[in-house]
Amino acid sequence: MxxxxxxxxxxxxxxxxxxxxxxxxxxxxxxxxxxxxxxxxxxxxxxxxxxxxxxxxxxxxxxxxxxxxxxxxxxxxxxxxxxxxxxxxxAAVAGRVRITAVPILVNQLIVPRLAALLSHFPGLEVDANADSRNLSLSRRETDIALRFARPESGSGLCRRIGALAFSVYAPRGTEPDGLRWVTYDDRFLHLPQARWVAANVSPDRLARLRINDAEGLVQAVRGGLGRGVLPDFMATRDPALARVSAAPVLQRDLWLLVHPDLRQLPRVGAVMDWLAGLPARLEAEAAEAPLSPGS
Structure with a gap:
């Protein structure tokens, strides 16, 4: 040959x-x-x-x-x-991309780390919409969605990008055993955090406060109203809080969704890749600045 x-x-x-x-x-x-x-x-x-x-x-x-x-x-x-x-x-990564997620993911996970992405792509603009509703990809109410629950149906492309850990936290400097538990009101018993408290805490140990928002729960624990199950990605970096469980008590999967027609756009692909890397970035942050349980 x-x-x-x-x-x-x-x-x-x-x-x-x-x-x-x-x-x-x-x-x-x-x-x-x-x-x-x-x-x-x-x-x-x-x-x-x-x-x-x-x-x-x-x-x-x-x-x-x-x-x-x-x-x-x-x-x-x-x-x-x-x-x-x-x-x-x-192709230039430029233009506007709309992200939607529940408020705690937008305010505490996405926005605090967004500067690196915007610095890398000067032509990129991001709308970070904190919304508890599942905005529709098919109706183009958003470009990308970040959710805790995998959707049962829909026209978007969906993939699991990792899991976020939740642990028990109390105000730093307090004796946690003497604190009651702050949790969600009964309308939110579908949340894994609320279910964990319901399964592991006697009703007589609950605080006289119910919350309907994750960030409100964090503020309640910071304010000394009790201990609660909080996301590690937020609470471990808060000097006012101390983790009092030896390890995370639960994890919640994180799902990334996008409309199929938008996936090939360079600006959308760049934002998706950045979002998909957040769980790994959280692990790196924890390794860089580990905090010991307790105070």
Whole structure:
């Protein structure tokens, strides 16, 4: 066998397979019929075998020809993917991207870490919408959604990007065993934090306060009204709080959603990649500045 065939040679194989005749393949390739015949003959010599048989004026691939066509189609797909990647990487990440999540994720997870993303992409603008409602991707109420619960249905692309840990916290400097428990009101018993407290704490140990918002719960614990189950990504960095459980008591999965039509936009892809990296960034932050349980 001579030198291995090049992509330009395999393009001729594809054209002959799809066109069926030398003249039609030449028209597809924008060259004359003689050139196509010469390229085919050279390739058959290089491979030491026939690629096409002529039957009633049409070309039919041999077994070797079918293998060559399959390989050519694979290379064609790879080249197309490479061109698309090059185009995307060269496109400017610029324009507005709307993110929606529950308030604690927007206010305590996303916004405090957003400066690095905006600094890296000067043309990018972000709308960070703190909203407890599940805004619709299909109705284009948002571009990207970050949620604790995996949606049961919908038209968006969805993937799990990690999990966030929750532990028990109390005001720093207090004796936690003497504190009652602050938790959510009965409308929010579907939340894993509320369910954990309901399953592990006697009703007579609950504080005389009920909360309907995660950030309100944090403020209640900071204010000395009791201890509570709080997200580590927020509470471990708060000097007014101390973790009093030896380890996290629960974890909540984090799901990233986007409309399929928007995923290929460079600005949306850049924001999605950044959001997907947040759980790993939280682990790095914890390693950089570990805090001991208690005060």
């Amino acid at each position: 001579s030198a291995l065939p090049q992509w330009s040679d395999l393009r001729v194989v594809l054209a002959l397979s799809r066109a069926g005749t030398l003249s039609a393949a030449a028209e597809r390739l924008g060259v004359d019929q003689t050139t196509v015949g010469r390229r085919l003959a050279a390739l058959e010599r290089a491979l030491d075998g026939r690629l096409f048989l002529r039957e009633r004026g049409a070309l039919t691939p041999t077994a070797l020809g079918e293998e060559a066509v399959a390989r050519a189609e694979q290379m064609e797909a790879a080249m197309a993917a490479l061109e698309a990647a090059a185009s995307a990487s060269g």
